Amino acid sequence: MLLSETQLGQVVQIARITGEGSFRRRLMELGLVPGTRVELLRVAPLGDPVELLVRGASLSIRKAEASSIEVESAAHSKARFADANPAKLEPDLGV
Amino acid sequence: MASREVDPRPESAAIGGVSSSSEESLKHRPLVLLVGNPNTGKTSLFNRLTGQNARIGNYPGVTVERRSGSSRLLGQADVEIVDLPGTYSLSARSAEEQIALWAVLGQGQHPKPDLCVFVADANQLGRNLYLALQLAELELPLVVALNMIDEVADNPPNPEEMERLLGVPCVAVSARRGTGISALLAAIERGVADKPKAHAEVVYPEPLQKDAAELVRSLPAELCSSPGRNRALALWALTSIDDDDELADIDPALRSATARLRRSSGRDLDQEIIAARYAFIDQRLPTLYRRLDRHPAKRKVSERVDRVLLHPVWGFFLFLLLMLVVFQTLFSWADPAISLIEDAFAALNGLITSTLPAGLFRDFVTQGLVSGVGNVLVFLPQILLLFFFIGLLEDSGYMARVAYLMDRVMKSLGLHGRAFVPMLSGFACAVPAILATRTMERQRDRLLTMLVIPLMTCSARLPVYTLIIGALFPPTAVFGILPVQGSLMVAMYLFATAITLLAAGVLGRTVVKGRRIPLILELPPYRLPSLRGTLRMMWERSAVFLKEAGTVILACTVALWVLLSFPRVEPSATLAPGAAVATAGARPKLAPSPIEQSYGGRLGHAIEPVLAPLGFDWKIGVGLIGAFAAREVFVATLGLVYGIGDPGDDDAPLRDKLRAETRADGKPAYRPLVGLSLMVFFAISCQCMSTLAVVKRETKGYKWPAFMFAYMTGLAYLLSLGVFQIGLALGF
Numbered sequence: 001m002l003l004s005e006t007q008l009g010q011v012v013q014i015a016r017i018t019g020e021g022s023f024r025r026r027l028m029e030l031g032l033v034p035g036t037r038v039e040l041l042r043v044a045p046l047g048d049p050v051e052l053l054v055r056g057a058s059l060s061i062r063k064a065e066a067s068s069i070e071v072e073s074a075a076h077s078k079a080r081f082a083d084a085n086p087a088k089l090e091p092d093l094g095v
Numbered sequence: 096m097a098s099r100e101v102d103p104r105p106e107s108a109a110i111g112g113v114s115s116s117s118e119e120s121l122k123h124r125p126l127v128l129l130v131g132n133p134n135t136g137k138t139s140l141f142n143r144l145t146g147q148n149a150r151i152g153n154y155p156g157v158t159v160e161r162r163s164g165s166s167r168l169l170g171q172a173d174v175e176i177v178d179l180p181g182t183y184s185l186s187a188r189s190a191e192e193q194i195a196l197w198a199v200l201g202q203g204q205h206p207k208p209d210l211c212v213f214v215a216d217a218n219q220l221g222r223n224l225y226l227a228l229q230l231a232e233l234e235l236p237l238v239v240a241l242n243m244i245d246e247v248a249d250n251p252p253n254p255e256e257m258e259r260l261l262g263v264p265c266v267a268v269s270a271r272r273g274t275g276i277s278a279l280l281a282a283i284e285r286g287v288a289d290k291p292k293a294h295a296e297v298v299y300p301e302p303l304q305k306d307a308a309e310l311v312r313s314l315p316a317e318l319c320s321s322p323g324r325n326r327a328l329a330l331w332a333l334t335s336i337d338d339d340d341e342l343a344d345i346d347p348a349l350r351s352a353t354a355r356l357r358r359s360s361g362r363d364l365d366q367e368i369i370a371a372r373y374a375f376i377d378q379r380l381p382t383l384y385r386r387l388d389r390h391p392a393k394r395k396v397s398e399r400v401d402r403v404l405l406h407p408v409w410g411f412f413l414f415l416l417l418m419l420v421v422f423q424t425l426f427s428w429a430d431p432a433i434s435l436i437e438d439a440f441a442a443l444n445g446l447i448t449s450t451l452p453a454g455l456f457r458d459f460v461t462q463g464l465v466s467g468v469g470n471v472l473v474f475l476p477q478i479l480l481l482f483f484f485i486g487l488l489e490d491s492g493y494m495a496r497v498a499y500l501m502d503r504v505m506k507s508l509g510l511h512g513r514a515f516v517p518m519l520s521g522f523a524c525a526v527p528a529i530l531a532t533r534t535m536e537r538q539r540d541r542l543l544t545m546l547v548i549p550l551m552t553c554s555a556r557l558p559v560y561t562l563i564i565g566a567l568f569p570p571t572a573v574f575g576i577l578p579v580q581g582s583l584m585v586a587m588y589l590f591a592t593a594i595t596l597l598a599a600g601v602l603g604r605t606v607v608k609g610r611r612i613p614l615i616l617e618l619p620p621y622r623l624p625s626l627r628g629t630l631r632m633m634w635e636r637s638a639v640f641l642k643e644a645g646t647v648i649l650a651c652t653v654a655l656w657v658l659l660s661f662p663r664v665e666p667s668a669t670l671a672p673g674a675a676v677a678t679a680g681a682r683p684k685l686a687p688s689p690i691e692q693s694y695g696g697r698l699g700h701a702i703e704p705v706l707a708p709l710g711f712d713w714k715i716g717v718g719l720i721g722a723f724a725a726r727e728v729f730v731a732t733l734g735l736v737y738g739i740g741d742p743g744d745d746d747a748p749l750r751d752k753l754r755a756e757t758r759a760d761g762k763p764a765y766r767p768l769v770g771l772s773l774m775v776f777f778a779i780s781c782q783c784m785s786t787l788a789v790v791k792r793e794t795k796g797y798k799w800p801a802f803m804f805a806y807m808t809g810l811a812y813l814l815s816l817g818v819f820q821i822g823l824a825l826g827f
Contacts (some may be wrong), residue, residue, distance in 0.1 A: 005769050011115075019364070022188050022610075022612075023612070024365065025365045026183075026615055027615065029186065031221065031222045033373045034366070037491045044499055045405070045407040045410060045500060046503035046504065049503075051405070055219075055222050058217060058397075059616070059617055059618070060495075060499050060502075061613065064613070065614070069165040
């Protein structure tokens with residue numbers, strides 16, 4: 001599944017980022033590495049770009065680039081990332 | 096190694112603004128760099144630390160602004176503080192992005208810093224730590240400032256854990272509230288003396304460690320240092336250097352070794368490096384916070400506000416309303432202040448005229464110097480107002496939303512959303528609009544935006560259009576409904592906007608090509624804007640404009656005065672340009688006006704053959720020369736050519752003159768077709784020395800203003816030629 005195809009509000013997990021080298025590197029440096037949870041927050045009024053929630057920050061990228069991010073369902077993951085659901089995370093951390 | 100031992104501040108002379116008295120003390124002043132992500136309040140912290148003494152210069156070799164200032168430490172010693180451009184990573188693809196690494200290392204022409212202060216947003220350590228790790232891997236002397244600590248009161252990050260993580264002192268501060276500043280100053284003071292060395296234990300995969308070790312052997316001698324830093328530099332090379340980067344001064348051996356390694360490894364090196372760092376962050380983050388929120392506290396409120404402000408209908412409506420206010424302010428609310436300045440300078444001129452004896456000196460003072468200073472100051476109201484809005488919009492976080500909302504539109508021009516506010520401001524005046532391109536991060540985008548902004552119909556074109564339309568077009572309606580004059584005005588706006596869009600498309604694919612970088616825009620949480628910071632920015636921007644662009648504008652005013660007043664003709668000296676005398680009514684046709692006999696007038700005659708194919712005569716030619724000062728001066732200059740002085744607000748006598756003007760064969764000289772051709776010329780040509788002066792300041796050279804003048808005026812010539820010749824062929 002591509003990030004551009006996910007439902008608004010659906011929390012997914014990054015599987016793979018494809019696309020041009022330097023853009024891909026930039027996205028990863030902003031924390032979009034495989035395993036990171038990401039949510040499509042909203043689409044701009046004119047249809048592009050889109051707003052993402054990653055690691056507690058709002059990032060906006062264009063749809064064309066959002067379709068270079070492959071995602072998978074976050075439900076059956078054991079990821080422990082900053083933006084993971086705290087309810088699930090806390091026991092894991094022993095807090 | 097050796098290269099770092101040279102004079103610690105080789106660039107201090109080039110920065111400018113450093114007074115010679117402080118030159119000596121500068122040499123011994125420790126240098127502290129503020130490093131951090133964008134939107135971490137780094138500039139507010141800089142302002143807090145340096146007080147009122149910031150200087151704005153440039154980094155060597157690139158047109159990126161360098162803000163520096165001094166700060167007095169508790170032990171009375173001064174340190175020099177530099178606010179590095181905000182960045183998410185030290186990895187670089189362009190010379191501008193490379194500044195970050197080169198500055199923290201003290202490479203190239205950058206002086207070696209004594210200490211780096213990493214400014215982190217305490218809400219956002221999950222991402223901010225990435226840059227911190229890069230700094231720590233370089234084993235730099237580091238102090239951490241956990242900024243915006245007031246916003247995370249219910250879940251603050253633990254400073255001791257942070258100190259353990261990076262091995263350096265960590266101070267919680269709030270630049271906005273001013274808390275923790277003295278603790279930070281104390282930490283800086285100790286840091287400058289002890290140079291606490293940061294470290295980070297990121298675990299990289301085995302093969303990557305081998306690759307890095309191999310690449311270290313190709314590091315140029317001047318970069319070589321401790322094993323840890325060497326490895327960090329090898330990793331930097333792997334994530335920065337590739338076939339089409341635009342980095343400066345990269346050692347060829349390092350470049351080829353990096354390329355070889357990237358090719359031969361067959362692995363995804365970028366991901367290995369970056370993912371290892373984030374794995375480390377994710378592992379350590381739970382020790383920093385009591386709990387990990389999906390939405391940091393600050394974001395929850397922002398999210399609620401964004402539901403309205405980014406709403407497909409309401410959000411867009413509010414956005415348009417806000418932009419209308421900004422635009423209206425620049426376009427008309429600045430007027431009273433502008434008139435006040437103009438009146439004040441007219442009064443000053445009147446005073447000088449009545450005190451000084453008539454003659455060359457008096458004319459030079461009134462028409463050259465005083466008018467020149469007036470020409471500079473007259474931009475201040477718009478610059479101050481625009482930067483007032485920009486300050487509030489940036490500070491509050493809404494500017495990023497403007498970019499988000501308008502990106503779709505700007506994308507089609509090969510620009511991105513951040514170009515919107517500068518372009519919109521161009522409808523009022525190109526000078527503040529070009530200064531406003533500062534809000535764009537990428538130099539290529541800035542340059543392209545600057546090059547097309549002067550094509551927007553600014554308010555200085557209106558008096559020209561008004562004169563031409565009023566004089567040469569009938570106040571009738573076509574098809575019984577469309578008023579000719581009003582429709583023409585609207586058509587001129589649409590025409591110029593279309594040309595702007597076309598020019599952006601063409602220039603963006605040719606002259607300022609550059610890779611198209613996909614948009615990555617952070618939408619920071621909404622914050623209450625700081626009036627202090629905004630006022631400070633307004634002042635800084637205005638000061639730079641006055642100092643650097645102002646001098647050019649003043650010089651041009653004097654040059655134009657010389658051109659249009661020499662050689663001098665005594666009897667009607669009062670009719671020279673700029674003299675505010677209104678001898679209204681028709682004057683009998685006498686000897687040629689003084690302006691006709693001036694160099695400018697002769698030049699007007701000389702260029703008549705060039706202008707004739709556009710339908711212009713020498714009189715319009717002189718007007719065009721005068722209009723170089725500012726487009727609206729065309730009206731005044733033409734008034735002088737016709738010997739009726741500066742028409743001021745009432746151009747009726749001039750309109751009559753234009754209508755009555757005849758050619759040798761007795762037909763009217765200025766037909767509607769000539770008027771149309773002239774308006775097209777004014778819409779496109781670069782008739783504005785102030786715009787060129789500002790572009791020169793912002794691009795640090797004469798190349799781009801020269802190009803701008805050539806392309807705009809060339810294009811204007813061709814389009815006017817087309818309009819006039821096709822019109823003639825059609826029998827108009």
